[in-house]
Amino acid sequence: MTGDGGAFPAGPGDDFPLSYAQQGLWFLERRSGHPRHADPVTFRLVGDLDAAALRAAVEEIVGRHEALRTCFPVVAGLPVQRVSPRAEVPLPLTDLTALPAAERDEAADRLLAEDLQRPFDLVHGPVVRAALIRLGPREHIVRITLHHLVSDAWSWWSVILRELEQLYTAHLHGRPSPLPPPPAQYRDFVRRQRDWLSGPVYAKQLTHWKETLANATVLPPLTLASSAPAPPGQPPRTRWMTLPQPLSDRLRAAARNEHASLFMVLLAAAKRLLRRYVDTDDILVGTRGGFRTRADFEQAVGLFVNLLPVRTRVPVDADFRDLLRLVRRNLIDVYTHRNLPFERLAHDLGLWGRGFRPAIGVCVSFQTTPEVPPALEGLDTTLINHDPFSQYPLDLGFYEDAGALRVLLVHDPGQYDDTAAARLLDDLHQELEAGCRALEDT
Secondary structure (H helix, E strand, O other): OOOOOOOOOOOOOOOEOOOHHHHHHHHHHHHHOOOOOEEEEEEEEEEOOOHHHHHHHHHHHHHHOHHHHEEOOEEOOEEOEEEOOOOOOOOOEEEOOOOOHHHHHHHHHHHHHHHHHOOOOOOOOOOEEEEEEEEEOOEEEEEEEEEHHHOOHHHHHHHHHHHHHHHHHHHHOOOOOOOOOOOOOHHHHHHHHHHHHOOHHHHHHHHHHHHHOOOOOOOOOOOOOOOOOOOOOOOOEEEEEEOOHHHHHHHHHHHHHOOOOHHHHHHHHHHHHHHOOOOOOEEEEEEEEEOOOOHHHOOOOOOOEEEEEEEEEOOOOOOHHHHHHHHHHHHHHHHHOOOOOHHHHHHHHOOEOHHHOEOOOEEEEEEOOOOOOOOOOOEEEEEEOOOOOOOOOEEEEEEEEOOEEEEEEEEOOOOOOHHHHHHHHHHHHHHHHHHHHHHHOO
């Protein structure tokens, strides 16, 4: 159960270790004592819903993927994974049709907010729950919530909801599942990760990261005006910004002209922005990567996310084109060495912060998995957004939405209030405009 590699039981019901990403998340939740890692997807359905077919489809998905039948008991002081053979998922119905029509959406919002605060029993399970809210005879809200220990964005948008489409149709018409068994389970990934970390490749990558992160420290809090910080322990707050379409188009064109990815341009602008707020040119941020490096893991459900540290020296008067080229080299280097779990790296290099939180103060990511609601036969489906959780004081996410770029800032209100968050996004907008102008100059 430590960092050592080696085989472990593979039969159904046998305990096996957590992945390193799971270990970090498990310790963080246990330390905080708050149910902060609920990972829901919520959608509104208009049409003739067959609730029995929906529940059967969800249960079949849970039956297909061991991660969704996993609990996390503690054995000899350490958490282990234990897979249950059962796949039962109740779908309790809350009927709001007795309320006046104008009050139903507000009542549904309250129910959804309360659901986010409900803790999971990680020791005994389940780590999946579902709920159905009736707003009218042909209008419902469905929420399926997983614990983040067993999920990530790819699991949701590329596996679970796509399977839900096919399985709902099959159960609707009384047909057997059209889906083949998953080619791999999460335990296969955990075994491969442990074996890989016990081999010679790990030592080589660790040497690389020791050199790359030598004397690295967490980025200090930004000098943003925070007139009314919230008390510690408050849930994170979110703020969205949609970039004008012309700016989105210019950013893509600039990336192509510089032989860079769009994310490289966005990250360069974010790093130059951060440099304005700190008294150091050593800008270390995290970005999210993945461990789905094998085809058989693409249809697996589980937590495959890895935090990748990106360290860049950013002079206060950095030329944007020069900075972009440096960030491009940084990211290529990071992706080349992306298979080392950050939690293991942080442990080996002493990079853990307080409260089992990785010593990364800012995370900057680009969401590449499209968030498309399930296309359920006979139903119009739309997503209902929720405020995501982040374990970082500042979490900056870029999303593509119908050709436009959207920016989501998730911030710890104990460090950065709403005024500070608004200023940060306004300044980011200016940096992106300035970066485009610099790259367009010949």
